[in-house]
Amino acid sequence: MRLLILFVLIAMLASPLSNVAAQTRRQVDLLVLGGTIVTMDGTRRVLDDGAIAVANGRIVAVGPRAEIEPGYTARQKVVATGKVITPGLINGHTHVPMVLFRGLADDLDLQEWLTKYIFPAEAKNVTEDFVRVGARLGLAEMIRGGTTTYCDMYYFEDAIADETAKAGVRGVLGETIIDFPVADNKTNAEGMAYVEKFVSRWKGHDLIVPAIAPHAPYTVSEAHLRAVRAFSDRTGAPIVTHISETKRELDDSVKDKGASPVAYLERIGFLNDHVIAAHMVWPQGTDISILKRRGVGVIHNPQSNMKLAAGVAPVPKMLTEGVFVGLGTDGAASNNDLNMWEEMDTVAKLHKVFSGEPKVISAQQAFELATIRGAQALHLEKEIGSLEVGKRADILIIDRDTLNQIPLYNIYSDLVYATKASDVETVLINGRIVMRNRRLLTLNEATIKTEARALRDKIIKSLGVSAPSQ
Numbered sequence: 001m002r003l004l005i006l007f008v009l010i011a012m013l014a015s016p017l018s019n020v021a022a023q024t025r026r027q028v029d030l031l032v033l034g035g036t037i038v039t040m041d042g043t044r045r046v047l048d049d050g051a052i053a054v055a056n057g058r059i060v061a062v063g064p065r066a067e068i069e070p071g072y073t074a075r076q077k078v079v080a081t082g083k084v085i086t087p088g089l090i091n092g093h094t095h096v097p098m099v100l101f102r103g104l105a106d107d108l109d110l111q112e113w114l115t116k117y118i119f120p121a122e123a124k125n126v127t128e129d130f131v132r133v134g135a136r137l138g139l140a141e142m143i144r145g146g147t148t149t150y151c152d153m154y155y156f157e158d159a160i161a162d163e164t165a166k167a168g169v170r171g172v173l174g175e176t177i178i179d180f181p182v183a184d185n186k187t188n189a190e191g192m193a194y195v196e197k198f199v200s201r202w203k204g205h206d207l208i209v210p211a212i213a214p215h216a217p218y219t220v221s222e223a224h225l226r227a228v229r230a231f232s233d234r235t236g237a238p239i240v241t242h243i244s245e246t247k248r249e250l251d252d253s254v255k256d257k258g259a260s261p262v263a264y265l266e267r268i269g270f271l272n273d274h275v276i277a278a279h280m281v282w283p284q285g286t287d288i289s290i291l292k293r294r295g296v297g298v299i300h301n302p303q304s305n306m307k308l309a310a311g312v313a314p315v316p317k318m319l320t321e322g323v324f325v326g327l328g329t330d331g332a333a334s335n336n337d338l339n340m341w342e343e344m345d346t347v348a349k350l351h352k353v354f355s356g357e358p359k360v361i362s363a364q365q366a367f368e369l370a371t372i373r374g375a376q377a378l379h380l381e382k383e384i385g386s387l388e389v390g391k392r393a394d395i396l397i398i399d400r401d402t403l404n405q406i407p408l409y410n411i412y413s414d415l416v417y418a419t420k421a422s423d424v425e426t427v428l429i430n431g432r433i434v435m436r437n438r439r440l441l442t443l444n445e446a447t448i449k450t451e452a453r454a455l456r457d458k459i460i461k462s463l464g465v466s467a468p469s470q
């Protein structure tokens with residue numbers, strides 16, 4: 001009896017105490033526990049044995065595990081001991097369905113490649129169904145390689161947005177505006193009507209930022225470019241475009257408009273902090289200071305520029321002058337993949353060999369270009385690009401036990417020069433796990449492969465060429 005009273009007393013004393021303890025532990029959706037966190041925050045903190053708490057798709061705490069773990073309970077826990085945790089990678093420029101043209105025509109210059117192969121192949125094959133199959137293939141490849149945000153320009157962008165949202169991937173997605181009839185719209189009026197509907201449908205979505213994408217200053221007239229800028233001013237939609245990709249584009253612009261592409265766009269009042277400009281290989285004179293002054297985001301695509309021999313963009317100079325620069329793959333037809341790890345490795349090495357200076361573009365800078373600087377170039381630095389409280393929970397968990405990473409001395413060197421896309425193990429986007437231990441959770445890989453292979457046969461027939469041996 002005395003024993004029972006003692007138990008009751010202990011229970012009465014203990015229960016309010018344990019309730020208090022439970023109440024002080026904040027309930028969140030997910031906890032990442034353990035591992036080395038590469039935050040990419042303002043001071044570039046790297047935390048050994050860290051932890052991240054995620055609620056409603058956003059990071060609510062990041063710090064040492066010993067501080068975070070006692071304060072939170074979560075329905076879902078991801079133990080990342082021994083792994084590296086980084087922000088998701090940002091592919092600043094691509095045309096995602098073009099994965100279906102991967103390897104269709106290689107080793108040509110841009111004009112020949114575009115006019116003889118890509119434009120005819122697109123004219124004969126691009127339908128909404130084609131775009132959906134290509135988007136799913138590209139999205140699967142991007143998730144596997146740790147890309148959590150991509151910036152796109154293509155046709156039927158509404159269907160791409162639908163596939164992207166279903167896959168749980170973040171996208172700045174631009175519907176193409178171009179001055180000749182294309183797969184989804186035959187006239188500028190049709191294109192502008194499409195983009196109006198597209199932007200109003202997706203605006204405010206958690207994952208999708210709808211954008212307008214005038215192809216380039218040489219394929220869209222001045223009047224139409226002015227209308228694009230007015231549309232962006234009215235709706236807040238970003239403008240995705242190609243600027244100054246080749247020497248020929250520069251020479252033609254000087255001849256026809258009396259100015260470089262950047263100076264011409266500045267003259268017509270097109271440039272501002274909503275513009276995301278791919279390539280920028282040939283800026284002239286005061287172009288770089290114009291880009292800085294207007295807050296234009298520039299996306300560098302080293303592998304595509306190398307493959308098409310477009311030239312080498314002056315990235316070190318743009319960085320020194322404070323231009324927002326990010327990194328992209330461009331479409332897979334000119335790369336030929338959507339692999340940001342290769343792009344980081346290439347950007348660091350290309351600028352060393354081009355300048356003859358091995359200190360140019362350090363490993364840390366290359367990793368910045370694919371994360372926080374990429375976010376700045378997409379004008380999304382308040383939302384993504386680093387692991388900080390308040391930002392979206394776009395997080396990679398990377399295996400560091402693979403042979404190619406052993407032994408490890410410097411985290412940025414390891415990430416940029418040694419880590420492979422296949423080392424990415426688990427991917428979270430907006431707090432949702434889209435790949436766990438290398439298994440895709442939002443896409444069916446077997447179906448994607450079958451559908452893409454079926455389209456290959458159709459593309460070959462449409463071009464009237466015999467099927468090459470595989």
Ligand SMILES: [Zn+2]
Pocket residue numbers: 093094095242278330331
């Ligand atoms: Zn492009």
